[in-house]
Amino acid sequence: MDQALPENIAVIGPGLIGGSLLLALRKRLPKTNLRTWVRRSEAVNELQKIDPAIVASTNLKTVASGAGLIVLCTPVATMPLIAKQLAMLPLEPGCIITDAGSVKSPVVTALESIFSKTGTSFIGSHPMAGSERSGISAARADLFEGSSCILTPTLFTSDKALETARKFWSLLGCRLLEMQPEEHDRKIARISHLPHLAATVVALTALRGDKSAAECAGNGFRDVTRIASGDPELWTGIISQNRAEIISALQEAHEINGNLLAIISSGDDSALLRLLQEAQSLRDGTHAA
Amino acid sequence: MDQALPENIAVIGPGLIGGSLLLALRKRLPKTNLRTWVRRSEAVNELQKIDPAIVASTNLKTVASGAGLIVLCTPVATMPLIAKQLAMLPLEPGCIITDAGSVKSPVVTALESIFSKTGTSFIGSHPMAGSERSGISAARADLFEGSSCILTPTLFTSDKALETARKFWSLLGCRLLEMQPEEHDRKIARISHLPHLAATVVALTALRGDKSAAECAGNGFRDVTRIASGDPELWTGIISQNRAEIISALQEAHEINGNLLAIISSGDDSALLRLLQEAQSLRDGTHAA
Numbered sequence: 001m002d003q004a005l006p007e008n009i010a011v012i013g014p015g016l017i018g019g020s021l022l023l024a025l026r027k028r029l030p031k032t033n034l035r036t037w038v039r040r041s042e043a044v045n046e047l048q049k050i051d052p053a054i055v056a057s058t059n060l061k062t063v064a065s066g067a068g069l070i071v072l073c074t075p076v077a078t079m080p081l082i083a084k085q086l087a088m089l090p091l092e093p094g095c096i097i098t099d100a101g102s103v104k105s106p107v108v109t110a111l112e113s114i115f116s117k118t119g120t121s122f123i124g125s126h127p128m129a130g131s132e133r134s135g136i137s138a139a140r141a142d143l144f145e146g147s148s149c150i151l152t153p154t155l156f157t158s159d160k161a162l163e164t165a166r167k168f169w170s171l172l173g174c175r176l177l178e179m180q181p182e183e184h185d186r187k188i189a190r191i192s193h194l195p196h197l198a199a200t201v202v203a204l205t206a207l208r209g210d211k212s213a214a215e216c217a218g219n220g221f222r223d224v225t226r227i228a229s230g231d232p233e234l235w236t237g238i239i240s241q242n243r244a245e246i247i248s249a250l251q252e253a254h255e256i257n258g259n260l261l262a263i264i265s266s267g268d269d270s271a272l273l274r275l276l277q278e279a280q281s282l283r284d285g286t287h288a289a
Numbered sequence: 290m291d292q293a294l295p296e297n298i299a300v301i302g303p304g305l306i307g308g309s310l311l312l313a314l315r316k317r318l319p320k321t322n323l324r325t326w327v328r329r330s331e332a333v334n335e336l337q338k339i340d341p342a343i344v345a346s347t348n349l350k351t352v353a354s355g356a357g358l359i360v361l362c363t364p365v366a367t368m369p370l371i372a373k374q375l376a377m378l379p380l381e382p383g384c385i386i387t388d389a390g391s392v393k394s395p396v397v398t399a400l401e402s403i404f405s406k407t408g409t410s411f412i413g414s415h416p417m418a419g420s421e422r423s424g425i426s427a428a429r430a431d432l433f434e435g436s437s438c439i440l441t442p443t444l445f446t447s448d449k450a451l452e453t454a455r456k457f458w459s460l461l462g463c464r465l466l467e468m469q470p471e472e473h474d475r476k477i478a479r480i481s482h483l484p485h486l487a488a489t490v491v492a493l494t495a496l497r498g499d500k501s502a503a504e505c506a507g508n509g510f511r512d513v514t515r516i517a518s519g520d521p522e523l524w525t526g527i528i529s530q531n532r533a534e535i536i537s538a539l540q541e542a543h544e545i546n547g548n549l550l551a552i553i554s555s556g557d558d559s560a561l562l563r564l565l566q567e568a569q570s571l572r573d574g575t576h577a578a
Contacts, residue, residue, distance in 0.1 A: 216439060276489060
């Protein structure tokens with residue numbers, strides 16, 4: 001499997017995801033040349049300390065040149081900008097480009113168009129791995145192990161791009177799923193973006209009026225609100241890129257919440273029990289249980 | 290500290306909480322006589338396998354007789370019933386009775402009255418420890434270590450009861466908080482009961498319409514919805530006992546959710562960013578972070 005992946009792999013943006021990719025690749029493909037583009041020059045030194053064999057640079061050309069696989073790990077909102085800069089460089093012929101963004105439809109549409117005449121091939125990826133922490137300091141070599149990774153091939157995706165993406169994410173320990181970008185965005189709005197907003201609402205409701213309630217918090221509060229500690233700028237970008245599906249999911253949650261409020265207010269405990277049972281059964285049916 | 294606690298301690302209802310208490314007490318107070326009342330006779334054998342030195346019985350009199358400390362670990366809704374049965378028995382003079390329930394005001398009011406003429410003294414306790422799992426099979430000796438435990442003394446609480454409860458929960462590794470039962474119920478509605486309902490709403494919204502979204506679930510969904518896997522009957526009981534405060538918290542969450550929906554629908558990303566920042570800051574300020 002090692003030989004099937006390119007000898008030179010570039011990671012654009014070594015934050016939590018990109019940094020974890022570099023650590024995981026170093027461990028699993030010790031002979032592969034790893035390069036990474038960083039926005040800030042100070043990050044070059046940080047990367048050198050982590051692994052001096054990784055070529056870290058603020059120069060996109062240095063990093064992308066000769067790479068057979070480029071993985072974009074910047075925030076979704078900035079991906080088209082980075083992609084345009086990449087598309088102007090002399091990229092390796094047949095280079096496969098993928099990403100790790102949390103929204104697929106607008107990213108895939110934009111990047112397929114941007115890379116269409118560069119002799120490269122793009123495929124969207126979304127590893128369902130993360131943390132409320134961000135940046136290279138939170139990176140872990142095992143971040144992707146056991147996670148789902150969703151690939152979103154379209155009519156324009158080359159067989160080679162799909163095959164390379166499958167090998168790449170499998171190597172990192174991901175379970176693969178494949179679906180259209182629109183299906184991805186609809187499901188992820190409900191299974192990832194909505195939970196983030198729910199965590200936000202719980203943190204606000206629990207603590208806005210009386211911060212001292214925090215000292216009573218147990219594991220339930222800790223886990224439900226964990227992702228509300230995630231980077232607000234990153235999440236504003238994600239939400240703005242998947243706005244329509246998130247509105248739909250949030251409206252549905254708002255209705256169910258209203259329904260729950262009506263049931264609890266009316267004292268109909270058997271209806272409450274049925275709702276809690278339904279949620280328990282749905283939740284226990286997920287592999288996440 | 291060992292000598293200050295009674296030589297005979299009775300745990301009523303060895304489920305997740307009661308079972309964990311027994312395991313923790315056995316470890317920390319190896320010389321103390323432990324007894325436990327179980328509802329089902331089959332549970333006597335289960336307990337014997339876990340620790341033959343624990344006296345397990347379906348006979349409340351056998352268990353309570355001679356106990357200097359009795360800890361009620363049954364569901365909150367059934368506590369007054371058990372308390373009435375206990376109050377009819379010849380209890381040890383000066384016996385301290387406490388509980389581990391998630392709602393305090395109605396429990397404390399009922400149990401103070403029930404035990405008022407028995408020569409015993411009641412104090413409400415709520416260790417903020419738990420799990421989405423239930424029953425003795427989920428019990429762990431370290432469940433309480435590092436958790437908050439809220440004591441709710443009132444004007445009727447004896448000094449000895451308060452002192453015993455402090456020693457008991459401290460011994461188990463809890464950080465102690467003390468507040469009035471009403472304050473407890475207001476805070477816990479927001480910091481514990483609301484998160485449970487939010488987890489329920491997220492599980493329902495994410496999976497009701499399309500169960501296949503579950504295969505995309507990552508850690509965020511897993512953690513936000515974990516407590517939705519909790520026992521529905523237990524939670525229906527908790528919610529019904531703290532109805533007014535939960536309605537108030539849920540209404541507040543409903544308003545914030547509506548506000549969030551309006552902000553996202555309007556495309557006001559700077560307002561969205563501010564809301565996410567506020568939630569992050571509130572959440573990061575808790576010891577749970």
